[in-house]
Amino acid sequence: MIKHSKTLALLAPGLLLAGCNMAPHYVRPDLPVAPSVSSGIGQGADTQAQASDAAPMAWKDYFTDARLRAVIGLSLENNRDLRVAVAHIAQARARYKVQGADLFPTISxxxxxxxxxxxxxxxxxxxxxxxxxxxxxxxxxxxxxxxxxxxxxxxxDLFGRVRNLTQAAQEEYFASIDNRAAAQVSLVSEVANAWLQLAADREQLAIARDTHAAFAQTLEITQDRAKMGVASDLDLQQARTSFEQARADIARLTTTVAQDRNALDLLVGTPVGDAMLPEGLDTTEATIGQLPGGLASSVLLKRPDVSSAEHDLRSANANIGAARAAFFxxxxxxxxxxxxxxxxxxxxxxxxxxxxxxxxxxLPIFDMGKNINNLRYAKATRDAMVATYEKAIQTAFRETADALARRETIGTQLDAQQKREGAAHSALTIAQARYKEGVDPFLTTLDSERTYYAARQDLVSVRLERQTNAVELFRALGGGV
Missing domain, CATH: 2.20.200.10 (Outer membrane efflux proteins (OEP))
Known part of the structure; x- marks a missing residue:
């Protein structure tokens, strides 16, 4: 029994692990941006009040269209890039467990x-x-x-070398979890944008077909008038030009719609059923209507890419402790x-x-500078991680500010574009009536048709930009699971 006690006494110092930690005390770097992030356009005094309540919103709450939510859910189950990110989490967790096992004796x-x-x-x-x-x-x-x-x-581990290596591996594991979250936010945004782009291009194709039919009718009327000697050959060729342009647009947009469908299938990772696809951009928004106009910059720390960068910084900080312990x-x-x-x-x-x-x-006596250079490398890596972390915050700040700035002005642009489209339609109606009465030449009617066609196309583009801006704001704020 006395011999057993002696054995336990020999093992006790190691089991207690009462050594010191050589890693520098971690202090989160100060935010390298302004205290609040806003559009910078017409911000009121209530920005901070809005900012204090802001938080990432889950994608199921943010996106309101049932078809879009179904497509996003399908992508989260089947997207291969997301599966790779999940596998990276398993790899990092296994590395952390392997490193952590060195804290304890291996008994055989x-x-x-x-x-x-x-x-x-x-x-x-x-x-x-x-x-x-x-x-x-x-x-x-x-x-x-x-x-x-x-x-x-x-x-x-009296000097914390193994503990710091374990902490570094743990932080890398946490970073991989955040990288997976960042990959999900990016995937949700990409799927939403691809779905909206398909909707816009389908609507553009429908407009091209409507315009083609209108130009075909105009061309037929012009041909009849040319046979009667009322319309000139110039009028006929101008009508034919607009007709052929619309026909070419149909061919181009048909290809674009097919490519949009292929791109969406690739993002989702499986073919998307027709029931989940949009016929065009709906008049209602695909996302929630109330979005913040200003945010506290600290909210950006919740972005998964920013959080991942901080875990990388913590890992580099722990590696300094391991490098210092090598001198003992x-x-x-x-x-x-x-x-x-x-x-x-x-x-x-x-x-x-x-x-x-x-x-x-x-005890190392002479190692040709190996330990000192390992320590210098660890410190340089930590400095690089600090800069990377600060750059991640600055990038998040800029992306959010850009999205808010566009959100502030897109409503005015959309209203102006809608009124322009309505005015172009009225002008076309008037021009057609005046041409039939012989008041205006055919060129006025043809120009009005072209203007109306362009106005309809531009309106779809602005509506798409409004929708994708909301998606970008979701991504810039870090989204939510």
Whole structure:
């Protein structure tokens, strides 16, 4: 029993792990941006009040169109890039667990037996005596059996080298979780934009077909009038030009719609059913209507890419501690406890206990500058991670401010474009009536048709921009799971 106590006493210092930590105390860098982020256009005094309540919103709450939500949900199940990000989390977690295992001793069990026969003249050198049954008369036979539990070269982490390496691996694991979240936010945004782009292009195709039909009717009327000598050949060729332009637009947009469909299928990771696809841009928004006009910059710290950058910074900070600990003695322990007997039947009887302990310490004296340069590398990496973290915040600030600025003006632009489209339609109606009455030349009607066609196309483009701006704001704020 006393021998067992001695063994435990040898292991106790390592089990306590009462060493010091060489890593620098981590302090989050100050925000390298203004206290609040806003559009910078007509902001009122209530910006901070709005900012204090702002928080990332889950995509299921942010996107209101049921078809779009279904497509996004499908993409989260099937997108291959997201699967890669999930696999990276599993890899990082496994690396963290492997590194963390070094904090504890690895205990192994073993059994062995030594059976030897030596000439009797050498038995005095080995401590043996007597001959073995069944062996030559002038020889001695030995049977030695062992069973033991042992710890091999376990580093007693008095200076925190292993703990800091474990913390660094843990922070890398946390960073991989944030990278997966960032990948999901990016995927949701890309799917939403692709879905909206398909809707816009389908509407543009419908407009092109309507305009083609209108130009076909105009061309037919012009041909009839040319036969009667009322319309000139110039009028006929101008009508034909507009007709062919609309026909070319139909061909181009048909291809674009097919490519949009292919792009959406790739993002989702599986073919998207027709029931989940839009026929055109609906008059209602695909996202919630109330969006913030200003935010506190601290909200950007919730963005997964910013959080990932901070975990990388923490990991680099812990690696400095590991590099510093390399300058101090590395203490390790090899120990074993078990039984030993000259006969297998006596292996577990009283008096067969044996143990051994081999502590060791290694102190670097001369390593050609290896340790000092490892420390310099760790510090330089930490400095790079600080700059990367600050750049991530600045990028998030700029993206959010850009999205808010566009959000502030897009409503005015959309209203102006809607009125322009209405005015163009009225002008076309008037021009057609005046042409039939012979008041205006055919060119006035043709120009009005072209203007109305362009106004309808531009209106779809502005409506698309309004919708994608809301998606960009969701992404810039870090989205939500």
């Amino acid at each position: 069990a073993g059994a062995s037996g030594d059976i030897a026969q030596v000439p009797s003249g050498l038995s005095g050198l080995t401590g043996g005596s007597g001959g073995s049954a069944g062996g030559p008369a002038n020889s001695t036979r030995y049977n030695l059996y062992r069973g033991q539990l042992g710890v091999s070269a376990w580093e007693i 003695p590395q203490i390790s322990l090899t120990a074993a406890v078990g039984t030993m007997s000259m006969g297998f039947a006596n292996l577990f009887r009283d008096g067969s206990l044996n143990w051994s302990a081999s502590p060791s310490a290694t």
